[in-house]
Amino acid sequence: MSDTQTLIENRPPSVAALFLERVAATPDAEAYRYPVPNAAGEGPDDWKSLSWGQAAERVYAIAAGLIELGVQPEQRVALASSTRIEWILADLGIMCAGAATTTVYPQTNAEESAFILSDSDSRVLIAEDAAQLAKAVEKRAELPDLTHVVVIDPAGVETADWILTLDELEKRGAARLEKDADLIKERVGAITKDQLATLIYTSGTTGRPKGVRLPHDNWSYMAKAIAATGLISAEDVQYLWLPLAHVFGKVLTSGQIEVGHVTAVDGRVDKIIENLPVVQPTYMAAVPRIFEKVYNGVAAKARAGGGAKYKIFQWAAGVAREYAKVSQDNFRRTGTASVPFGLGAKHKVADALVYSKLRDAFGGRLRACVSGSVALAPEIGYFFAGAGIHILEGYGLTESSAASFVNPGEAYRTGTVGKPLPGCEVRIADDGEILLRGPGIMEGYHGLPEKTAEVLEPDGWFHTGDIGELSPDGYLRITDRKKDLFKTSGGKYIAPTEIEGSFKSVCPYVSNILVHGADRNFCTALIALDEVAIMGWAEENGLGGKSYAEVVASAETVAMVEGYVKQLNEGLQRWQTIKKFRLLPRDLDVEHGEITPSLKLKRPVVEREYAGLLEEMYAGTREA
The missing domain is CATH 3.40.50.980 (Rossmann fold)
Structure with missing residues (x-):
């Protein structure tokens, strides 16, 4: 033993x-x-x-x-x-x-x-x-x-x-x-x-x-x-x-x-x-929303510092991502996180200009952060990794006592939730659902034996409701919630959280986004903007003095966000692209029941509340 x-x-x-x-x-x-x-x-x-x-x-x-x-x-x-x-x-x-x-x-x-x-x-x-x-x-x-x-x-x-x-x-x-x-x-x-x-x-x-x-x-x-x-x-x-x-x-x-x-x-x-x-x-430990807010805040601060500062930040962000991807790939293949000399030299300059200040803001001693609850957009993960703030994504549910998987220290892989904790078993069902078994699994739901039987098999395997893939060497990647996957009227399956995560990595002003398209002939999105970031942008773009609701309703803001939606679409399959979007008059929050206290999106609540905006985007289109 x-x-x-x-x-x-x-x-x-x-x-x-x-x-x-x-x-x-x-x-x-x-x-x-x-x-x-x-x-x-x-x-x-x-x-x-x-x-x-x-x-x-x-x-x-x-x-x-x-x-x-x-x-x-x-x-x-x-x-x-x-x-x-x-x-x-x-x-x-x-x-x-x-x-x-x-x-x-x-x-x-x-x-x-x-x-x-x-x-x-x-x-x-x-x-x-x-x-x-x-x-x-x-x-x-x-x-x-x-x-x-x-x-x-x-x-x-x-x-x-x-x-x-x-x-x-x-x-x-x-x-x-x-x-x-x-x-x-x-x-x-x-x-x-x-x-x-x-x-x-x-x-x-x-x-x-x-x-x-x-x-x-x-x-x-x-x-x-x-x-x-x-x-x-x-x-x-x-x-x-x-x-x-x-x-x-x-x-x-x-x-x-x-x-x-x-x-x-x-x-x-x-x-x-x-x-x-x-x-x-x-x-x-933190949830992805915190890292997204930090990233958006740093980007907004650089933009506010003028064109030269923002260009330096964008260059440094690109270097960080490239550095992280290359070093992680090399570590996977050779066991050494080496990078080519030229990339290392660029990284050293970017570190002095940008990354070191970011690490100081985290207290200067941070060895690693653990991220969980929902998926972190890989591009944001690569940015922090390249900046020397190592985010180890993990995975678990309330029903599995929170920690079932975590990335293993130096060998962490951005975009995955790592390997199972000692004592935790995993298998992927025929439909892609992740099943877990081990000492961390719940006894059951209180007073709800029928609900317990729906997710917990007699031999101890727990149905997580999440869809995922295991690499040959045991790293798990979550692709979506089973219940969140939807099919368009054209028969194409869409994983909305993957698209939503990608948008958060390209648009520094987004706070929350919901991708919609079940039984529709194209995908749309409801987008809520981060108040601090967007009000800073508004000040610089002739919209100073206006309220948050006025800023998000302005043609200038819609046009700016549209540019980021186009950027997102360039990296998607045709059937995944966002054809139309609407900006919400306020951010989603716990008080209105639109997100959970652990900052997960309550899709049915948001879709119900903004049904009018969703229908407006599909009005006049032919549905299959």
């Missing part, structure tokens, strides 16, 4: 047990960093640290506090909060109490929050603030099993018999531990690997969310499998801002506990640019 197999197969039954092991092994080592407003109340935040021992003190107090509230093993405790240090401490506290965490996105409205709390049978809700508490208060009559709400940030909150602050919960727990010092050790020791640890409701691109049941063993396996990849080490500093209610954010906490590195936690997306030079991470 290999060392990797031994590491994975000899895993403890739970991450709670792993946490106790980590605390015992390195109690004084730094575990977490988190921001607090500085004493003056203005300017950059101060950052504080918690050692593993200090974190454990709070985790055990939260666990004991929940036990004091009557929480039993496997009973659900819901967590509705943005990404912050208290989210992690509360989640670990829930697991150390033997209970299970139900995750709720803070953006979720009162009605859907109530559905999740009711469907999961959550007994306690840990709410971030008064706004999250208000949702529970509004729907309390529909939640007879919800006995308590614990509020993290008590500003503006009036406590009651059933409402207490996190500080109060921790004090109750600490008092209980004074009388019963072995309480947590006993609770954790009683956890079995099949016991429910997490209930994550898929944000769902269609219909009601489904609760995905992930037992303790899934997270313990993930922790060991991530460590076995060798991609992270005890010396790393991770910057964690992703939503912890999402499985991608949550899995990052398991790997950290196994390896023992530092994690800096701050979920405020508007603070990412400010935080990076302060945190100076060695790795971080």
Whole structure:
């Protein structure tokens, strides 16, 4: 048996047990960093640290506090909060109490929050603030099993018999531990690997969310499998801002506990640019939208600097892509990422002019980024790779505990999601669907045996709903979602996400794009523009002072975007080309239900909302 197999197969039954092991092994080592407003109340935040021992003190107090509230093993405790240090401490506290965490996105409205709390049978809700508490208060009559709400940030909150602050919960727990010092050790020791640890409701691109049941063993396996990849080490500093209610954010906490590195936690997306030079991470995970925004921002800044600066940027971007493609191709063939002398010389000049500044903006120490949730446009991936910011795409679903595939360090291949994690099996079905099997696969959908049977075969193979291809040496490329593939009236199959990704790599102003054409005789697109990028362009092109809606409705903007659509079409097959498009009056967002909190497009919602624009593009055309 290999060392990797031994590491994975000899895993403890739970991450709670792993946490106790980590605390015992390195109690004084730094575990977490988190921001607090500085004493003056203005300017950059101060950052504080918690050692593993200090974190454990709070985790055990939260666990004991929940036990004091009557929480039993496997009973659900819901967590509705943005990404912050208290989210992690509360989640670990829930697991150390033997209970299970139900995750709720803070953006979720009162009605859907109530559905999740009711469907999961959550007994306690840990709410971030008064706004999250208000949702529970509004729907309390529909939640007879919800006995308590614990509020993290008590500003503006009036406590009651059933409402207490996190500080109060921790004090109750600490008092209980004074009388019963072995309480947590006993609770954790009683956890079995099949016991429910997490209930994550898929944000769902269609219909009601489904609760995905992930037992303790899934997270313990993930922790060991991530460590076995060798991609992270005890010396790393991770910057964690992703939503912890999402499985991608949550899995990052398991790997950290196994390896023992530092994690800096701050979920405020508007603070990412400010935080990076302060945190100076060695790795971080993100979704493609972040890399697209950075790329578009850099391009817009170069354009604003005048024609010469923009030409330098365009040249440097081309060099970066060529450098990345050649070096990756050579590494694949020879094991050495070499490039011809002339290309290397151009790259050196471009590095001094452009790439080094970009790396500094990421904190200057970034070894790699992990990208997931949706596909990253390869041209954007090649740009960052050539600039020395290595984006390792990975792949997984809520139903597979997030991490099933990841690109292997130096041997990463842009445009693929890499190789399976140790212990994960993969096969491609006859229709191209990716099937997965292994210790990371869910137990099933909560209370929905029929839905579970639709995707999970008796022998453990899980149907992902994604279409993909495996290279002879085991690299996976995702080509589309099975349900997103459509056929034109001419009988040609179209993979819309591939076209959408290509457009994002050629147009620096796009935020979201939806390609449409099912049962139609040609493809069309709905395009939403990035507000910051397009308003900068507007200022330079005689449209200053106009609103975003006025800018996107202008003939000048439409003509500019049309140029990029033509550029896109040059690289497509005739039947894939975008014949017509419409610019949307505003960007798509979570609040309107058009994208999920993990930034995936909800196609049916967008197509329904903008049905008029779609019909307008096909009006007067002969449909087959």
